[in-house]
Amino acid sequence: MFDPQTAPIFKAVKLSKIFSLKLVRFFEVVFFLLFLFSLINIYSPIPFNFKLPLNLLYFSFFFWGIFFLYRCFFNQKLKNPEIKNPENLAEFLDFEAAKAVDFALLNEGDFTLLLLLYLLSSDKLGFIPKRLLLDQEKIKNELKEKIIGTRKDLREVEETLSLILRKTWRKITIFDLLPALIETEPLLREFLESRHLSKDDVKEVCLWQKRILSEEERKKRFWEKENLLRKGALFEDWTAGYTINLDDFSTDLTRRERNNLLSETFLHKKEIERLENALIKTERNCALLVGDVGVGRTEIIKNFVRKINQGESFPSLNYQRVLEIDMPLLISTGKRGGDINGILKLIFEEAVAAGNVILVIKDIHNFINREVNVESADNVDISFVLSQYISFPSFRLIGTTTYEGFHKIVQQVPEIQSQFEKIEIKSPTKKETLLILEDEVLKIEEEAKVFFPFQSIKEIIDLSDRYIQTVPFPKKAVDLLEEVVIYALRVKGTQEITPDVVEALISEKTEIPVEKVAQKEKEVLLNLEDLIHQRLIDQEEAVSEVANALRRARADIQERKKTIGNFLFLGPTGVGKTETAKCLAKVYFGSEKKMIRLDMSEYQTLDSIDRLIGTPTEPGYFTTKVREDPFSLILLDEIEKAHPNILNLFLQVFDEGNLTDGAGRSVDFKNTIIIATSNAGAELIWEAVKEGKNLEEYKEEFIDELLKEGIFKPEFLNRFDAVIIYKPLSKENLEKVAEVMLEDLKKGLFEKNIKFLPSKDLIQKIVELGFNPQFGAREMRRVIQNKIENNIAKAILAGEIKEGNEIEVDPITFEVKLIK
Amino acid sequence: METTFFSWYFTEIPKKIYRIWTNYLWFFQRFLSMPLLLRTFFAPWKRSYFVSSSKGINLGEWFGNFIFNTFSRFIGMFLRLIVLLIGTLIEIIVGIGGIVSFVLWIAFPFLLIFSFIKGIMVI
Numbered sequence: 055m056f057d058p059q060t061a062p063i064f065k066a067v068k069l070s071k072i073f074s075l076k077l078v079r080f081f082e083v084v085f086f087l088l089f090l091f092s093l094i095n096i097y098s099p100i101p102f103n104f105k106l107p108l109n110l111l112y113f114s115f116f117f118w119g120i121f122f123l124y125r126c127f128f129n130q131k132l133k134n135p136e137i138k139n140p141e142n143l144a145e146f147l148d149f150e151a152a153k154a155v156d157f158a159l160l161n162e163g164d165f166t167l168l169l170l171l172y173l174l175s176s177d178k179l180g181f182i183p184k185r186l187l188l189d190q191e192k193i194k195n196e197l198k199e200k201i202i203g204t205r206k207d208l209r210e211v212e213e214t215l216s217l218i219l220r221k222t223w224r225k226i227t228i229f230d231l232l233p234a235l236i237e238t239e240p241l242l243r244e245f246l247e248s249r250h251l252s253k254d255d256v257k258e259v260c261l262w263q264k265r266i267l268s269e270e271e272r273k274k275r276f277w278e279k280e281n282l283l284r285k286g287a288l289f290e291d292w293t294a295g296y297t298i299n300l301d302d303f304s305t306d307l308t309r310r311e312r313n314n315l316l317s318e319t320f321l322h323k324k325e326i327e328r329l330e331n332a333l334i335k336t337e338r339n340c341a342l343l344v345g346d347v348g349v350g351r352t353e354i355i356k357n358f359v360r361k362i363n364q365g366e367s368f369p370s371l372n373y374q375r376v377l378e379i380d381m382p383l384l385i386s387t388g389k390r391g392g393d394i395n396g397i398l399k400l401i402f403e404e405a406v407a408a409g410n411v412i413l414v415i416k417d418i419h420n421f422i423n424r425e426v427n428v429e430s431a432d433n434v435d436i437s438f439v440l441s442q443y444i445s446f447p448s449f450r451l452i453g454t455t456t457y458e459g460f461h462k463i464v465q466q467v468p469e470i471q472s473q474f475e476k477i478e479i480k481s482p483t484k485k486e487t488l489l490i491l492e493d494e495v496l497k498i499e500e501e502a503k504v505f506f507p508f509q510s511i512k513e514i515i516d517l518s519d520r521y522i523q524t525v526p527f528p529k530k531a532v533d534l535l536e537e538v539v540i541y542a543l544r545v546k547g548t549q550e551i552t553p554d555v556v557e558a559l560i561s562e563k564t565e566i567p568v569e570k571v572a573q574k575e576k577e578v579l580l581n582l583e584d585l586i587h588q589r590l591i592d593q594e595e596a597v598s599e600v601a602n603a604l605r606r607a608r609a610d611i612q613e614r615k616k617t618i619g620n621f622l623f624l625g626p627t628g629v630g631k632t633e634t635a636k637c638l639a640k641v642y643f644g645s646e647k648k649m650i651r652l653d654m655s656e657y658q659t660l661d662s663i664d665r666l667i668g669t670p671t672e673p674g675y676f677t678t679k680v681r682e683d684p685f686s687l688i689l690l691d692e693i694e695k696a697h698p699n700i701l702n703l704f705l706q707v708f709d710e711g712n713l714t715d716g717a718g719r720s721v722d723f724k725n726t727i728i729i730a731t732s733n734a735g736a737e738l739i740w741e742a743v744k745e746g747k748n749l750e751e752y753k754e755e756f757i758d759e760l761l762k763e764g765i766f767k768p769e770f771l772n773r774f775d776a777v778i779i780y781k782p783l784s785k786e787n788l789e790k791v792a793e794v795m796l797e798d799l800k801k802g803l804f805e806k807n808i809k810f811l812p813s814k815d816l817i818q819k820i821v822e823l824g825f826n827p828q829f830g831a832r833e834m835r836r837v838i839q840n841k842i843e844n845n846i847a848k849a850i851l852a853g854e855i856k857e858g859n860e861i862e863v864d865p866i867t868f869e870v871k872l873i874k
Numbered sequence: 875m876e877t878t879f880f881s882w883y884f885t886e887i888p889k890k891i892y893r894i895w896t897n898y899l900w901f902f903q904r905f906l907s908m909p910l911l912l913r914t915f916f917a918p919w920k921r922s923y924f925v926s927s928s929k930g931i932n933l934g935e936w937f938g939n940f941i942f943n944t945f946s947r948f949i950g951m952f953l954r955l956i957v958l959l960i961g962t963l964i965e966i967i968v969g970i971g972g973i974v975s976f977v978l979w980i981a982f983p984f985l986l987i988f989s990f991i992k993g994i995m996v997i
Contacts, residue, residue, distance in 0.1 A: 112993030119986040123883075131882040277894045282901040289907045289957055292950070293914040295921035407921055 061144035062135035085118035164204035295407040304377035332475035345479030348529025419459025481526035625780025626736035628830020654696040668716035677715040708773035815865035895972030918946035
């Protein structure tokens with residue numbers, strides 16, 4: 055049921071139209087000033103030239119009081135009536151939402167469109183189109199045109215409101231109305247879609263704006279306990295011991311965070327609770343926050359301090375002093391005086407004696423080094439002093455470390471490790487990082503006078519997620535946010551940071567073409583086959599399958615949950631398998647260096663898994679490479695030689711696009727192309743070619759054969775996007791290969807201003823000498839090196855060839871001849 | 875609406891005044907750390923006290939410590955007492971302030987009626 059007539063909130067709306075609150079406020083001020091003036095005029099010891107009548111004093115006081123009471127009553131009570139009839143949807147609206155609905159009901163035309171028009175004109179929602187880079191006026195004009203001639207259907211109102219209520223079950227605000235309208239109003243949906251925006255984007259920006267307003271409101275209520283607490287407490291340290299030395303070597307986090315309220319959306323709530331639980335225990339009351347650098351360990355400590363500052367933790371923790379020891383200062387002072395451990399002992403003693411101190415040591419693993427007996431510039435060991443105090447019930451310490459630091463160092467000192475409650479900190483999700491960035495953006499915008507549309511914030515998260523793997527969320531996103539401000543101001547000279555600016559920065563940083571399929575890249579993608587064939591002869595099927603996979607990935611046709619493509623290239627040696635991979639890396643990723651090559655014959659034993667993915671203490675070669683360069687081509691050479699369990703490891707990569715390394719971190723493979731090569735069954739291919747079989751038709755039979763021989767398991771082969779057979783090269787192919795190989799030499803000489811003209815006879819000679827069914831075209835490279843490159847190099851060194859010369863090589867003697 | 879007004883004016887707002895009032899009473903005792911000072915009224919000043927370092931009875935040392943510790947406690951007591959007295963005074967002022975606000979709020983409509991009647995009577 056939707057009945058605005060009986061809903062008290064609509065009565066308030068009606069009343070606000072009769073007595074506008076602005077007018078009421080105006081009269082309130084006027085009468086108050088009049089009252090004050092009359093009071094001074096009548097009772098002032100210095101007589102005025104004129105005397106106001108006494109009743110003006112009484113009446114002005116009376117009317118001021120009436121207007122004052124009306125305003126208070128209206129704002130506090132009438133605007134927030136209780137829901138008396140839950141059947142009536144109209145009662146669920148808050149004042150602003152009711153005003154919007156009232157506007158839509160009273161005006162001529164479609165309800166939803168009118169409501170939308172009102173919302174877009176509202177000052178409170180002005181933030182939303184601005185953040186989404188939407189032209190508010192344009193949408194309004196379009197809406198106005200569309201409204202003409204439409205009719206109202208009250209069922210629409212009920213539908214819209216019940217849709218919101220089903221989700222919220224609390225009062226409906228204007229911030230709930232807008233996202234709901236997107237679901238019911240196709241015009242708005244189309245409009246947003248045309249600008250690559252989704253309803254979730256609008257919803258998120260609405261929630262953001264709502265959060266900003268609610269934070270402002272929270273801070274305004276100065277009489278509330280949380281705001282009063284920000285003033286701190288005097289004399290509290292009177293009952294605590296002196297901490298003279300400790301104060302010199304520490305930062306008082308309690309004082310620093312006093313003015314910062316705990317945000318409503320703060321992250322890592324569970325970890326903070328675990329931290330509190332650890333610190334109140336009588337034994338093992340020290341906590342160790344273990345997580346990657348940038349995962350938010352410092353933020354957890356800050357929020358913990360805010361929580362105890364606000365008195366929202368356990369009584370034994372509330373209002374305690376949290377002091378972060380300045381280890382670099384302590385070490386440098388200690389080195390000058392010669393006794394780091396002496397100072398440390400002193401400050402630990404003070405902390406224990408003070409009775410109200412919680413210490414913080416960041417990156418504690420840097421200061422534990424049992425192997426050194428002498429303190430040097432780089433080696434400091436606090437573990438002996440720490441172990442003396444850490445078991446005291448009155449010694450409370452929060453340490454932070456990385457996984458590596460924990461496994462490699464802290465765990466090696468059992469007397470310290472056993473006293474710590476280990477709290478693992480996981481990286482926040484993309485959604486949680488968005489909340490952090492929204493807060494950060496507001497601060498940066500104010501400081502640097504820039505503007506971030508919502509799309510750019512999302513782009514920062516998406517791109518840092520995709521292209522930066524060595525740093526976790528939220529740090530990588532926050533760092534990128536800060537970098538993009540400098541980049542926009544200095545390089546691009548703009549204050550509005552659009553998604554293009556973010557993309558350009560990422561492209562520069564990572565050398566990866568991030569921009570939305572730009573024209574040049576489009577051409578590369580469309581002509582990928584031709585570009586690869588400039589270097590690779592024949593092998594049409596292989597090239598075309600790989601090219602198709604890449605085009606699918608770059609056009610972003612579907613959300614990728616796995617790698618860009620996984621391919622298995624089968625065929626004899628020297629037919630172009632590795633060359634295809636190299637070409638791809640160069641043409642597509644920009645350089646052959648963008649190829650991570652693993653010789654799988656080096657991974658034949660089970661213990662080689664450690665080298666591949668690492669251990670808790672040592673990073674793995676392969677996973678580190680991919681983390682550092684996630685946009686690359688991975689070449690797994692001679693895959694059949696790897697240990698079966700290593701192949702199983704790749705099943706996860708092929709399926710899910712990620713792999714967990716030895717330290718428990720997830721490594722993302724979604725931006726890689728994986729090419730596995732194998733020459734298993736090469737003799738079968740040779741035979742098939744000799745028998746004149748069509749390789750395309752023979753493929754199934756060949757794969758069956760490989761499975762029968764147990765070279766590969768079916769579940770492994772099934773994971774590949776395509777298994778491609780490379781056919782042996784014919785003599786004609788090899789001649790072309792030789793030409794391509796000589797092309798590199800020609801280019802090198804051309805740069806020296808020497809023109810090299812290889813003759814047809816020379817090419818045929820190279821094929822004749824280099825052709826070997828066992829090694830394919832590989833032997834030809836050796837011939838070119840030995841017979842041609844060496845001779846040309848000698849001639850250049852002997853001064854027989856000079857800049858500007860034209861040369862050729864004799865096909866029989868391989869002598870270098872000067873033409874010009 | 876009339877009943878809503880009266881219930882708002884005479885029950886909701888007084889409750890709110892009461893809450894703000896108690897918040898301020900709580901705030902000043904917290905700001906001046908009064909419960910803590912009261913709890914540790916007899917504790918030595920800044921936890922400064924000596925304990926016997928030698929085994930067995932050393933009368934000289936014991937006497938020296940006794941004098942220092944007593945002195946430390948007296949200093950602590952004296953300073954705490956001053957703060958507690960100031961705190962109590964502030965609490966009394968805030969207490970009276972709260973009662974005055976409460977009375978003024980209740981009396982406000984009557985004052986308005988009174989000033990309206992008075993205004994007419996003066997004419």
